[in-house]
Amino acid sequence: xxxTSLQQAWLNLAPGALExxxxxxxxxxxxLKLFGFTFQRGEIVKEYPTGLGAQKVDIAAxxxxxxxxxxxxxxxPSLIVELKRRSKNISPNTAEYLSLxxxxxxxxxxxxxxxxxxxxxxxTNADRIQLFRRHGKVIYPFTNNIELNAGNIDEKIYLLKDYxxxxxxxxxxxxxxxxxxxxxxxxxxxxxxxxxxxxxxxxFGKKVxxxxxxxxxxxxxxxxxxxxxxxxxxxxxKDSNSKDYAIDDLISPYPIKLKDGKWYRFFDVIPADxxxxxxxxxxxPSILYKGSLGKILSRVKNKYDYILIDAPxxxxxxxKEAIIASDVVLMPSKHNGLASLNNAATAMKDIxxxxxxxxxxxxxxxxxxxxxxxxxxxEQMTPAQEKQAREEINKIIDNVMxxxxxxxxxxxxxxxxxxxxxxxxxxLPNIAHISSxxxxxxxxxxxxxxxxxxxxxxxxxxxx
Ligand SMILES: Nc1ncnc2c1ncn2[C@@H]1O[C@H](COP(=O)(O)OP(=O)(O)OP(=O)(O)O)[C@@H](O)[C@H]1O
Ligand SMILES: [Mg+2]
Numbered sequence: 001x002x003x004t005s006l007q008q009a010w011l012n013l014a015p016g017a018l019e020x021x022x023x024x025x026x027x028x029x030x031x032l033k034l035f036g037f038t039f040q041r042g043e044i045v046k047e048y049p050t051g052l053g054a055q056k057v058d059i060a061a062x063x064x065x066x067x068x069x070x071x072x073x074x075x076x077p078s079l080i081v082e083l084k085r086r087s088k089n090i091s092p093n094t095a096e097y098l099s100l101x102x103x104x105x106x107x108x109x110x111x112x113x114x115x116x117x118x119x120x121x122x123x124t125n126a127d128r129i130q131l132f133r134r135h136g137k138v139i140y141p142f143t144n145n146i147e148l149n150a151g152n153i154d155e156k157i158y159l160l161k162d163y164x165x166x167x168x169x170x171x172x173x174x175x176x177x178x179x180x181x182x183x184x185x186x187x188x189x190x191x192x193x194x195x196x197x198x199x200x201x202x203x204f205g206k207k208v209x210x211x212x213x214x215x216x217x218x219x220x221x222x223x224x225x226x227x228x229x230x231x232x233x234x235x236x237x238k239d240s241n242s243k244d245y246a247i248d249d250l251i252s253p254y255p256i257k258l259k260d261g262k263w264y265r266f267f268d269v270i271p272a273d274x275x276x277x278x279x280x281x282x283x284x285p286s287i288l289y290k291g292s293l294g295k296i297l298s299r300v301k302n303k304y305d306y307i308l309i310d311a312p313x314x315x316x317x318x319x320k321e322a323i324i325a326s327d328v329v330l331m332p333s334k335h336n337g338l339a340s341l342n343n344a345a346t347a348m349k350d351i352x353x354x355x356x357x358x359x360x361x362x363x364x365x366x367x368x369x370x371x372x373x374x375x376x377x378x379e380q381m382t383p384a385q386e387k388q389a390r391e392e393i394n395k396i397i398d399n400v401m402x403x404x405x406x407x408x409x410x411x412x413x414x415x416x417x418x419x420x421x422x423x424x425x426x427x428l429p430n431i432a433h434i435s436s437x438x439x440x441x442x443x444x445x446x447x448x449x450x451x452x453x454x455x456x457x458x459x460x461x462x463x464x
Contacts, residue, residue, distance in 0.1 A: 006030045006157060007150050013126055019083040022126045023059060027081060035079070035161050037061040042071030048080070050107045051114035057107045058083045060115070076117035079164070080107055084125040091128065092145045093405075101132075101141075108134045120164055131160050133327075135171040136464045140328055140370035159365055168301035170209075171463075172294075173308050174326035174369070178343040180313035183332040183377035185219045186434060188310040190445040190455045195306055195463070196267040197446065201258070202456065204464055206305040208267035209251070213293070213322050214312035218272035225441045226252050226271045233273040240292040247299045256442060268304075284317040291362050294325030306463075315351070323352065324359045328370045330462075332377040332428075335389035344374050345396045349406050372462060373414040375426040378434070390423050426461055428454055 003011065009030045013021065023046060028039050037043040041064060048060035060077035062070040070077065082104050084090055090097040104121045106112065121132040121139075126148070133142040142163060146156050175184040192210045197203020212220040220226075230249035239245065251268045258264060279287065289295075297307055311322040323329055329352060333340040348371045356368025381389070393412045400408050415422040431451050437444035444451035 003150070004154055006034070006154055010126065010148065010153050011150055013086065015086060017086045017126060019058060019085055022083050022086065022124070023081075026126055027059060027083065027124065031157055031160075032059070032061055032079075032081075034157055035061075035164055036063060037079075042069045045071050045074065045077070048074070048077065049114055050080075050112040051116075052106065052109070052112035055107065055112070057081070057115070060118070074114070077115060078118060079120040079122065080104075080115055080118050081122045081124065082107065084123070086126050088125050090123065090125050090145070097145065104132060105139050108132070108139050110137060119167060122160075129156070129160070131163060135327075138171060138328060138372070138463060141367040143365045144367050146365055156365070168298075169207075170301045170304045170307050171328065172297060172301075172326045173306065173372075174311055174322040174329045175308065175332070176311050176319060176323060176329050176347065177331050177333060177340055178313060178315055178319075178347070179334075179337060179340040182313075182334055182337070182340050183428070184313075185214070185217075185223070185310050186438075186444075187330070187332050187377060187428070188308050189220060189223065189443045190434070190451065191459065192267045192306075192308055193443040193445040194452070194455045194459050198264070202452070204459065207303065209270065209297075209300060209304045209307045210254075210267055211270045211293075211297075211307065211309045211322075212272040213309050213318050215272045215274055215276040215318075216312060218274070220310050221269070221271040223438045223441065224254055224269065224443075226254060226269045228252065228271055228273075232275050233270060234275040234279070236296060237288050237292045240289065240295045247296065250296075251300075256446065258446070281317060288317075288321075291321075291324050291359055293321040294359065297325055320355055320358075323355045323369050326369050328372050330372045331374050333374045335376050335379050335381055335385060338392060341374075341389075341393060341396060344371075344411070345400055345408060347371060348408055348411050349400055349404050371411050373411055373426070375428055375458070375462075377428045378430045379427055380430050381427070389425075393423075393425075426458065428458055 009026045013026055028044055032044055043063055044061045046059055047056045049056050057080045059081040061079045062077045064070060084100055088096045090100055100123050104123050107115050108118060108121050110116055119134055123130050128145055128147055130145040131143045132139060175188050188210060192208045195204050195206040196208040199205040229252050231245050236245050236250055250270050252271055253265050254267050254269050255263050255265050309322040311319045331344045333344055352368045352371055360366055397408050400406055409416055413423045415424050433448040434444040434451055437447055445455040
């Protein structure tokens with residue numbers, strides 16, 4: 001059987017091919033061509049300066065629009081590719097792989113100003129390839145670290161093409177902790193407020209959708225006084241392929257009057273559906289497809305910059321569906337609650353990989369949902385308590401390293417490196433107004449200066 005040109009290029013590559021060979025014979029003429037970039041038209045630049053010191057990424061690409069030619073203007077690539085020679089082992093968890101990922105993340109960092117528009121990053125040594133996505137400050141693996149061979153290279157590269165071309169605006173964030181009362185709902189409401197607050201008022205003017213996926217408590221829906229949409233979420237989920245339902249019928253606006261006396265349509269909400277309470281929890285998985293929430297949300301992913309899902313505590317249908325639907329998972333925690341820290345560790349090493357496996361049944365090669373670094377919520381800590389919390393976390397990290405060979409350091413101490421022993425964890429302080437704001441149906445971040453500052457810092461630390 002004749003080979004496709006992609007297969008042939010891969011087969012022709014020498015076992016010891018160096019980076020320029022891989023670039024010139026496989027990545028540029030075959031893979032990037034399939035993704036729609038043309039070298040001859042100046043849409044691909046080699047050794048592109050990232051803007052971070054003298055660093056250069058191996059390949060950068062952007063489609064020309066109108067007369068703006070990427071190789072002339074050298075501005076705003078949409079995709080960057082960092083290569084390793086073929087003899088380097090970049091299988092998951094090898095030292096070479098981890099350092100390559102660090103390198104790519106550095107190039108996608110907002111400080112690398114020439115790449116600040118790049119949404120996608122690829123690492124490859126011709127035998128393995130992995131796609132990363134950047135959304136604001138968040139950089140996360142979009143696919144698994146995929147092994148390539150002559151038999152699968154067409155299928156896998158077309159899959160990457162599909163993911164890149166169906167690129168959507170939104171970042172889907174599940175708020176999750178098995179432990180109750182840690183601040184999931186409060187964080188969801190206030191994050192949505194600051195993200196959607198117009199920039200003229202000090203916010204970020206983003207389009208935000210919030211999903212109240214906790215029908216038992218329906219806290220978010222009640223706190224904000226959201227009216228039900230025309231269609232119920234359960235009915236929609238039961239029939240997620242149906243064209244009979246319009247997604248807009250599921251969504252209610254959250255309008256709020258600000259100090260200037262004007263009404264603003266802030267974020268949108270899919271309210272909690274009490275209909276779920278009439279179905280025995282054990283039968284939910286049998287009447288609803290796994291991944292149906294994600295499927296519904298994919299219909300509106302281009303309409304919003306952020307989609308936040310408020311999940312209930314525990315481990316149940318709702319938490320699992322929320323995680324399966326999400327790109328990243330945000331876990332509020334408590335410094336004195338060893339349970340919330342242990343839960344976070346279990347989520348990172350067991351639950352997210354297991355649910356990642358489940359969603360790959362319908363979206364092949366997608367990476368596991370990525371845990372964002374934990375944060376402490378509503379805490380008043382003395383230095384001694386902070387020290388104790390750090391010690392407990394270090395014990396958890398050591399135990400997981402010994403038993404599972406997984407390094408959880410970046411998820412607990414994102415600023416810690418081999419050189420800098422910074423064990424700082426973001427702390428969203430305890431602010432009395434935050435809990436009392438619930439009664440006024442107005443998010444604290446919009447009515448109280450302390451809360452506004454705290455949540456704005458939070459958004460800047462994690463997202464923008
Ligand atoms: N930063 C904060 N400062 C003061 N109070 C807070 C803060 N964050 C949350 N709270 C209060 O803590 C309580 C629990 O918060 P919340 O309901 O958001 O937690 P949850 O994780 O959603 O709970 P559940 O698991 O029951 O869904 C609420 O009364 C809330 O007002
Ligand atoms: Mg809640």
